[in-house]
Amino acid sequence: MDTVLVTGATGTVGSRVVDRLTDRDVTVRAATRDPADEQFQGDVEPVAFDFEKPETWGAAFGGVDAMFLVRPPAIARVGDSMLPAIDAGARVGVERIVLLSVLGAEQNPLLPHRRIEKHLRDSDATWTFLRASFFMENLLAVHRREITEHGEIVVPAGDGETSFVAADDVAAMAVAALTESGHEYRAYDVTGPEAVTYYDVAHTLSDALDRSVTYEAPSLARFVRHSRRLGRDWSFLLVMAALYTTARLGLAGRVSDDVKRVLGRPTMSFREWAKRNVTAFDPSADEPENNSLNGSE
Ligand SMILES: NC(=O)c1ccc[n+]([C@@H]2O[C@H](COP(=O)([O-])OP(=O)(O)OC[C@H]3O[C@@H](n4cnc5c(N)ncnc54)[C@H](OP(=O)(O)O)[C@@H]3O)[C@@H](O)[C@H]2O)c1
CATH class of the missing domain: 3.40.50.720 (NAD(P)-binding Rossmann-like Domain)
Structure with missing residues (x-):
């Protein structure tokens, strides 16, 4: 190519x-x-x-x-x-x-x-x-403020699991498919190595950041009130609600080894990602410019 x-x-x-x-x-x-x-x-x-x-x-x-x-x-x-x-x-x-x-x-x-x-x-x-699958980076792009300012994650995902993937692993798959042969007419499931709940995410972030981050499986109504307080518009919060509902229903947790097979190395775990991104969650760090989610803006 x-x-x-x-x-x-x-x-x-x-x-x-x-x-x-x-x-x-x-x-x-x-x-x-x-x-x-x-x-x-x-x-x-x-x-x-x-x-x-x-x-x-x-x-x-x-x-x-x-x-x-x-x-x-x-x-x-x-x-x-x-x-x-x-x-x-x-x-x-x-x-x-x-x-x-x-x-x-x-x-x-x-x-x-x-x-x-x-x-x-x-x-x-x-x-x-x-x-x-859901990008780990969503935690920074969309939820950074509630995590840094209030030490909480407010998403209506219940105790459903998500097979979070690091954007860098998605990019590595893209480069393989763009430049190497053997990927023609293939559909790959690009997921992280495990499926975790938002309770796990909060626990892992608390460990990595060395400060408390909580998740309390908020109701849809609380999520909507919280989102409106943050100034999210209705179309964005409705798409978010739909996406997190798929997680709550257990539809976001599929784990695949496609990435490991294609790249010949393990994919990044959420724990590893959290450790690498500690400074980005520093309250004094710049806000990321991008705040879009899967399928939304
Ligand atoms: N977030 C997730 O968890 C997740 C998971 C799975 C799949 N996805 C999918 O990933 C895609 C988003 O990828 P991303 O998060 O890497 O993107 P992103 O960070 O949201 O960036 C959006 C990109 O789209 C470009 N763009 C916006 N409007 C455009 C237009 N009219 N014409 C051409 N380019 C335009 C922007 O470029 P400029 O502003 O520079 O033009 C920007 O580079 C979506 O299809 C989403 O459904 C997301």
């Missing part, structure tokens, strides 16, 4: 894919709606790209052999523009497409990723699906 286009290149997973690709023998093109000089390190080519602006597609897709495809979490705005963009890419020779999908997409007709998977299956592109 000579030239790889990374969509979502400024996001949680895409930024890590860009970093990892710079170690490979490929030209890396990083797609963002707002390219700026020195935004990316090394020989990365930033390119203006917007799923909603077909006029940006030609320059982004030209000469590209493989693409990492991220569905931006802004459901309402991006909508169906992804499918024509995929077709445009395939028409100009993007042969291989690696989609960041969601664990369970094959069973859940409500997930937009399922429609994108079907579209890719029906296309001429060589596809790989990375069906990722």
